Amino acid sequence: MKPHLRLIGAPTDIGAGIRGASMGPEALRVAGLQAALENQGMRVTDQGNLSGPANPWQAPVNGYRHLAEVAAWNRSVHEAVHSALSERALPILLGGDHCLAIGSISAVARHCRRMNQPLRVLWLDAHTDFNTHALTPTGNTHGMPVAVLCGHGPDELTGIGGVVPAMQPSSIRQIGIRSVDEGEKRFVRQVGLDVFDMRYIDEMGMKRTMEAALAGLDENTHLHVSFDVDFLDAAIAPGVGTTVKGGPTYREAQLCMEMIADTGRMASLDVMELNPALDVRNGTAEVAVDLIESLFGKSTLMRRY
Numbered sequence: 688m689k690p691h692l693r694l695i696g697a698p699t700d701i702g703a704g705i706r707g708a709s710m711g712p713e714a715l716r717v718a719g720l721q722a723a724l725e726n727q728g729m730r731v732t733d734q735g736n737l738s739g740p741a742n743p744w745q746a747p748v749n750g751y752r753h754l755a756e757v758a759a760w761n762r763s764v765h766e767a768v769h770s771a772l773s774e775r776a777l778p779i780l781l782g783g784d785h786c787l788a789i790g791s792i793s794a795v796a797r798h799c800r801r802m803n804q805p806l807r808v809l810w811l812d813a814h815t816d817f818n819t820h821a822l823t824p825t826g827n828t829h830g831m832p833v834a835v836l837c838g839h840g841p842d843e844l845t846g847i848g849g850v851v852p853a854m855q856p857s858s859i860r861q862i863g864i865r866s867v868d869e870g871e872k873r874f875v876r877q878v879g880l881d882v883f884d885m886r887y888i889d890e891m892g893m894k895r896t897m898e899a900a901l902a903g904l905d906e907n908t909h910l911h912v913s914f915d916v917d918f919l920d921a922a923i924a925p926g927v928g929t930t931v932k933g934g935p936t937y938r939e940a941q942l943c944m945e946m947i948a949d950t951g952r953m954a955s956l957d958v959m960e961l962n963p964a965l966d967v968r969n970g971t972a973e974v975a976v977d978l979i980e981s982l983f984g985k986s987t988l989m990r991r992y
Contacts (some may be wrong), residue, residue, distance in 0.1 A: 750820025
């Protein structure tokens with residue numbers, strides 16, 4: 688039985704260093720996301736956009752920019768995602784910047800605790816997003832969500848899901864990483880994050896990378912995918928605020944998504960950091976929609992395996 692999909696827009700760039708990700712949800716809608724999924728036989732409900740405080744565009748305070756506003760947005764995301772899961776829908780969070788994964792994944796973790804399910808998070812991103820207020824060069828919280836979810840951050844953010852930490856580092860696999868701040872590198876090593884960076888992908892190929900990242904999933908595992916559009920190479924996805932050269936190609940990204948779909952375990956999804964202000968004729972949004980279709984099982988052929 689195909690899941691009921693629920694689109695949840697979170698139009699804010701509150702955690703980013705460049706304006707424009709607030710327009711991401713509408714760009715995905717304009718690119719035909721709902722129709723593309725319905726054409727695959729899915730039942731899709733668009734919940735519309737969440738609301739939250741405006742971006743005050745202020746300097747960091749004690750290592751955090753816009754902490755109160757970031758917390759407010761993430762509480763709203765948390766409740767919306769948890770409500771969808773409680774109603775047996777598959778939430779698709781349309782960002783917005785990647786700080787919103789704090790609310791989304793803490794909600795998924797809360798749901799998994801209630802259902803006694805193991806959680807696996809696939810973090811598709813150019814960045815590890817494991818900064819803290821002491822390590823960050825910018826104070827932008829979109830560089831901190833993984834650290835916060837693992838319990839490293841202010842109470843206003845780490846406590847959103849009711850349990851600290853919301854998840855253990857062992858629950859996450861990061862794929863496509865190619866930009867990590869100096870202090871962040873040491874912290875990532877210290878906590879033992881499982882990172883499949885671009886060198887790993889270059890050496891092992893995307894197929895073996897995904898086999899490793901998906902190893903150990905069982906039929907009870909809740910698989911959450913947090914897809915930062917800057918995961919993709921900048922040549923095919925210019926519409927993000929933090930482009931980094933040397934990311935996965937279109938075909939590598941398709942294989943990644945298709946292998947996730949093959950597991951049949953994906954139960955929640957974030958689509959983050961799409962910035963139409965930096966895009967060319969909404970092309971990045973169209974690529975994102977194409978890849979999301981693959982996450983939900985679109986393939987060239989009807990496969991026997």
